[in-house]
Amino acid sequence: MSATVLYMSMSLDGFIAGPNETVDNGLGDGGIRLHEWDFSGPVLDEFLATGAVVAGRGTAEPADYWGGDHHGGVSIFIFGPEAATDAERSRPRVTYVPDIREAMSRAKDAAGHRNVLVHGAGVAQAALAAGVLDELELHVIPVLLGEGRRLFDRLGPDHIELERVRVIAADHGVTHLHYRVQPRTP
C-alpha cells in the first residue's frame, strides 16, 4: 500500500530553517547549511519514485512551486487556502486543498501505487495531528542551528509512537532516519 512520507532535512537540534524566513529567504538566515550535502543513494531513489507531492505554501512559494514540476511531472497538492489569484489558479499541476485529510487522500489517489512525498513543517504538524502521515524520512544534518523554525512543534501532549525502519549513515555526516508512524491508541 502506498504511504505518505515526510522528507525533511533537519539540524540535530530540530530546525528545518533558520530565523527570519521570508518568500525571498525561504530557508531563513543560515538555513542553507541544512542543504549543503549530496542527496544520493537509496533515499534519493525513493524520493524520486514518489507519485505526488503535498506541501504548504511556506515551502512551495520560495521555490516558486517548482515551476509546476517538482520531479517527474507528478501532481502537487498545496495544503492551505484555495487559490486566491489568477497566477495561483493557473499554475500547472498544482491544486490547493484546505483540508489536510483531503490533501493527503487526493495525493494518494494521484500517486496510485507509489508513495506520496510530503514537504514542510506546517504540513507535517497538521498531518501528524490528523493521523494521516505514515512515515518520516529525516536527513539529520550534523549541526546545531540554534534558532529558526522547528520541524516538530505544537504537537500537544499526546505521544506519537514511531517504529524505526532504517538508519543510513551517509556522507557529510548526514544520518537518514526512517520511521513508521504508529496508529494512536485511543
Add this chain to the structure above:
Amino acid sequence: MSATVLYMSMSLDGFIAGPNETVDNGLGDGGIRLHEWDFSGPVLDEFLATGAVVAGRGTAEPADYWGGDHHGGVSIFIFGPEAATDAERSRPRVTYVPDIREAMSRAKDAAGHRNVLVHGAGVAQAALAAGVLDELELHVIPVLLGEGRRLFDRLGPDHIELERVRVIAADHGVTHLHYRVQPRTP
C-alpha cells in the same frame, strides 16, 4: 585526551523530559517513555568507564544525587549555586561549582585520563555556549513526546558544527548518535 561527553535520552522531537517537571516528577509527565529501553553494549561500557560526572541540580535532585555514587564512586560536580544547606554540604563526593568552565575543568582533573560524563539540558546548553562540551552521545528514542523540556534550546543564532563519529541502531528502535563538537570559528 579525555573528553566531556553529554549522555542523554532524547525523543525524536528533541525532548528530554515531559511537561510539569518537579523534584518528585523528575522526568515530567510521561517522560518515563524516554527510559524504557535496555542500556547495553559499547555505549553503556563507555558510560560506565567515565571518571567524573557533571550534572545540574534539575537532574541530580530528583535522583537524590545518586546517593553520592552515580557509578564506580566517581566524583560528582553539580553545576549551579554553592551548597546552601548542611544536607547539601554533607553529600559524599558531591561538589557544587557555579561556573561551567570550572565545573568541567575540575571534572576533567578528577577523571584523569578518563572521559567526563555530562548530564542534563541546562548543563549542556551552558557548556555548549562556553565551548567546553567536547562530544554528544544521544540516545534517540522512537517517539514524538510533543511537549516537555527540550535538550537544545536558547543556544542563540550561531551555528555549532558537529562531526558525526558513530551511529548505532540498537534494540527497541533506539538510535545512538555520537558527535564531536567542532571548535567555533570566530
